[in-house]
Structure formats: C-alpha cells, structure tokens
Amino acid sequence: MKSAIIMAAGKGTRMHSQLPKVMHKVCQKPMLGHILDQLKKAQLDRIVTVVGYGHEQVQAAMEGQTEFVLQSPQLGTGHAVMQTAPLLSREEGKTLVVNGDCPCVQSETYQAMMDALEDCGMVVLTAVLQDPRQYGRVVRNPQGMIEKIVEYKDATEEERKIQEINTGIYCFDNQALFRYLKELQNDNAQQEYYITDLVEIFNRNGLGVRAKVIEDSQEAAGINDKKELAQANRWMQKKINERWMEAGVTLINPDSTYIGPDVVLGQDVTLYPNVYLEGNTVIGEGTTILPQSFLVNAVIGKHCRIDSSRITDSVIHDEVTVGPFAHLRMNCEVDSKNRIGNFVEFKNTRMGFDSRCAHLTYLGDSDIGSRVNIGCGVITVNYDGKNKFHTTVKDGAFIGSNVNLIAPLTVGENAVVAAGSTATQDVPDGDMAIGRVRQENKPGYGLVYKNKEKK
Ligand code: UD1
Ligand code: CA
Secondary structure, eight states: OEEEEEEEOOOOGGGOSSSOGGGSEETTEEHHHHHHHHHHHTTOSEEEEEEBTBHHHHHHHHTTTSEEEEOOSOOOHHHHHHTTHHHHTTOOSEEEEEETTOTTOOHHHHHHHHHHOSSSSEEEEEEEOSSOTTSOEEEEOTTSSEEEEEOGGGOOHHHHTOOEEEEEEEEEEHHHHHHHHTTOOOOSTTOOOOGGGHHHHHHHTTOOEEEEEOSSGGGGOOOOSHHHHHHHHHHHHHHHHHHHHHTTOEESOGGGEEEOTTOEEOTTOEEOTTEEEETTOEEOTTOEEOTTOEEEEEEEOTTOEEOSOEEEEEEEOSSOEEOSSOEEESSOEEOTTOEEEEEEEEEEEEEOTTOEEEEEEEEEEEEEOSSOEEOTTOEEEOBOSSOBOOEEEOTTOEEOTTOEEESSEEEOTTOEEOTTOEEOSOBOTTOEEOOSOOOOOOTTHHHHHHHOOOO
C-alpha cells in the first residue's frame, strides 16, 4: 500500500492574498493540482489532503481527486499529519508526506524517495543551497544519516551555517509514522508540532533516517511569496517547453511561449511568440499558431494556421485558417478546409466542410452547412433582448455581404440571400431572397449636392 499526505491547511500569509496558498497557480494550474498530478503519476493508492484555511474553496476545486481531512486550528506540520490518523494509521506500507507549497516536484522524485526507504524508517528530500534562507537545516551524523532537522528559528549560529536544507518532502514507513507521531511536543520557538522532530524520535528508537539530495533545487523549492511563485512558474514553463521541443515542436522564442501542463502538441507544430495555450488544448501535426493567439480548451486539427485569434471551448478540424483577429467561443465546431477570416466571431456555431466566412461577421447559435459562402459583414440576429434563437444555413447556400439573418431562420440548400438584405423568413432550397429597399436614381442630384456652398 502506497499513500500520500499533502499538508495544505496553511493560509500562506506571505502571499498577501485572499486565495489559500495552494490555490495559487503555477503554469495556469493551482499548486495543489500539480502535486496531485505528479503523485498520481507515481501510482499512489491513496492520497489524503489536509485542508484548513479556505478549505471549502480547495475542496470544491479538487473534488474527486483526493480525500480530505480538516485541520482546525493549525498547530504545525506534525499536527497536520496527526489529523489523517483515522484514515491511514492502520495501513501498512510507505507513506509520502509533502508540503502543499512544493508544486514542481516530479513523479520520478517521489518514486525515488519510496525506493530509498529500505532498512530505515524515514527518507527526507534535501537540497544544498548557496543561500539556505529560512529553511530547516539538516544535521548529519558521522555515518551520513540524518541526526536531526533544526528549524531556522530554533537554530544556533553554527547550525544556520549548514547549507543542506529540508525541502518538506518525506517518505515514511506508515506504521512507524503513526506510532511516533503521538510523541511530538510543541516546545519550540513557534509552539508548533513540527513533523521534522520525528527525525530525532526515530533515531532514539533505532530507526535510521536517510537523506535523498535533489539535484535541481528549484524542483523542490517551497513557494511562500509571489516572487517565489514567479520563479516556479518560469522553471516549470521552461521544462514544459523543452519537453515539447524534444518531441518535435518549433518554438520561435521559448521564453515567451506559454503552454499549459495538460496541453498536447503534434509533431511539426510551430508556435510563434506570445502564444498562450491553456486547459485541455490539443494542436494537430503541422499546425502553425501565429503571435498573440490565446487558446483555451481548443482542439485544432492538422495543418491549420491560426493567426492572432482567441479560441475557447471549440473544435477546429484539419486545414482550416483562422484570423487574423477571429474569436471562436462556446462549443463551436469548424469542419476541415474552412476559412475563418479577420474580425469574425463565432459563438455556439457549427460550420461544415469547405465553407468560407472571410471577413467581419458574427455567427451565433448557428448551424452552417458545407460549401457555404458567408459574405462580408453577415450577422445572425440571434437575441431579442430576452431569448436566443437558432439560425440554419444549409449546404451550398450563398449569403451575400452585409446580410442580417433574423433568427429563428433557415436558409435552404443552394439558396441565395442577396447582399444588403434583412432576412426575416425562411428561404426554401434553391430560392433567392432579397429583402431591401429598391434603389432610386435622381439624375444630376450628385453634382447639385457636391457644388452646394458651405454655410
Ligand atoms: C517547513 C519545514 C522546514 C522546511 C520547509 C520547506 C516544518 C516544521 N518545517 O517549514 O523544515 O525547510 O517546510 O519548505 O515542517 N501546514 C499545514 N498545517 C499547519 C502548518 C503547515 O497544513 O498547521 C502546511 C502549509 O499549508 C504548507 C506546509 O504545511 O503547505 C508547510 O508549512 P510552512 O508553514 O510553509 O512551513 P515552513 O515554515 O516553510
Ligand atoms: Ca513553506
């Protein structure tokens, strides 16, 4: 049995924010979300999160991904772990205990910690830092095992010189953890129950404590303020971007390309600077995304070209060009070989194969067929101030420029709506609708008008 306990009850005072610390985002995802993802990758059987400050918010966001226990009041990291006893104290096996403010730790590191728990009771992930700041210091014995961890606030001048620090990530023999947790005392500078005091208790009882030193200390950095949050963000973005470059994606400037942790990219995708890909976005092979594009939960096919556009919660099939300056949102689906041009907005709209909508258009709540041409400046009038109505344009139809399609409305197969029309009635298959004022020419009036004196 492999379990994990995430300590996430603290407020994060140094963030100066209403948001609970673990809900602050690194690469678009809350810190706690990253920890859960990596623990799941390490194939834990059970994950228990200790919540406290803002627990309603944390629980709502992470529902179904972990079990929760409440810690109230918050009397320290050792006290946090004690709260999980009703759930975990009877289990046999290995238990990871992790600080909720270490979002960058990778599953391989968790795995290595569990592997290192042989012939000892506890493994501590440590790091060697040039500037060890306020971290707890790791004191080793002559055999190289850990003798104790001293919190900065409780440390002597000599101890503060130690550069090896406690990252706040541990692996325990589960039975030993819950047996000795009861012995923690709070006679220290902060009057808290420190989980780190277990090191001395284990040593007293003949259970050794091993250190596992992390190579890249940023991976295990604890986030306590907005500056550290920004550092973690940079580190993680670099890692994500490098992974995609290794897989055959071209980033013109990796330093200004923002790819979320759950985004999936195909081979030969090219991303220009200032592209933001968020949520469960998927980009197909050979597609190019030009600068200033912002995609959230967008599924884009192969060999598309997306230029300076915003696409959210929508699907685009192969060989489609979008933009510049298009906006597709709320459940749109655009079939292959389409062209969505500049200043076009689609909302809750489907468009069939090989159609065109090249300029200055709003299509909302619509189903557009295949080989349809939507002229410049077409608008679906889908809202009467109270209700939304649907527009259907069938295969092969031609909608001229500057047409208002007043919904509910159906334009039939191969039907035509003449430019400048305001269509208020359905157009049968193959018919043409013209709904505009007939033109009248006034001979010579143009010159009269032009030659008029200015008052
Ligand atoms: C802790 C370690 C320190 C280590 C550092 C690494 C202890 C006593 N000290 O210090 O050795 O160098 O992490 O970042 O463990 N939490 C609770 N309930 C509580 C208190 C804390 O859930 O009652 C949670 C916090 O939400 C946070 C984590 O535990 O996610 C760590 O708490 P924090 O106060 O940041 O500990 P540090 O002082 O940084
Ligand atoms: Ca911390």
